[in-house]
Amino acid sequence: MPAAGICRGVRPLTTLPRTTLLIGISVVIVIAMMFANGVIAPDATQNRSTGGFIGGSLFGIALSAVLLLVAVPRLPDDVRPLAVLGFGIGAVIFCLFFWSAIPFALGVAAIAAAAPDDDSPEGTAPAPVTAGVLLAVLSILAAFVLCVIG
Numbered sequence: 001m002p003a004a005g006i007c008r009g010v011r012p013l014t015t016l017p018r019t020t021l022l023i024g025i026s027v028v029i030v031i032a033m034m035f036a037n038g039v040i041a042p043d044a045t046q047n048r049s050t051g052g053f054i055g056g057s058l059f060g061i062a063l064s065a066v067l068l069l070v071a072v073p074r075l076p077d078d079v080r081p082l083a084v085l086g087f088g089i090g091a092v093i094f095c096l097f098f099w100s101a102i103p104f105a106l107g108v109a110a111i112a113a114a115a116p117d118d119d120s121p122e123g124t125a126p127a128p129v130t131a132g133v134l135l136a137v138l139s140i141l142a143a144f145v146l147c148v149i150g
Contacts, residue, residue: 014114014133018068022061025108028140029060029101032147036100060101067109075113084113085128088135095139095146103143110136 016024034040037053067087075083087110095103114129 013111013137014129016111018072018112021108021112022065022068025064025104025140026061028144029064029104030057032104032144033057033060033101036147036150056100060104063101063105064108067105068112072109072113080113080115081128081132084110084132085135086132087113088132088139091136091139091143095143100143100147103139107136107140107143 033053033056037049037056038047039050039053087106091103091106091110094106110132114133
């Protein structure tokens, strides 16, 4: 499939090295968990939970590391597009019901598993990879906003 057929907004995201993605999502997880656990800007009904912040951050970073450095590299090429879509859908589902660190980890796994030349998002053929990456990015953003506003 020609490289010209790939959505320009998704392509740069899918070419980032996995270690760079891990560092970036780790920073996002730490900031989100600071807000979610009242370490930064607690409101009147929220107690400050330093233990929850540390535990949630470590869990999210560890899950992201396992998915990025162990699971994603072992995905066979023939099931990778479906796995990307599955990671993206899973990130959205966890974002709706449990917006701690899990949507971040599943979202970054979808981004890392996507290859730049997997599908054509112009509407000429099914594009599960593009859909999975877009769902992943949206769930990461939504989970961050939900952690900040509580």
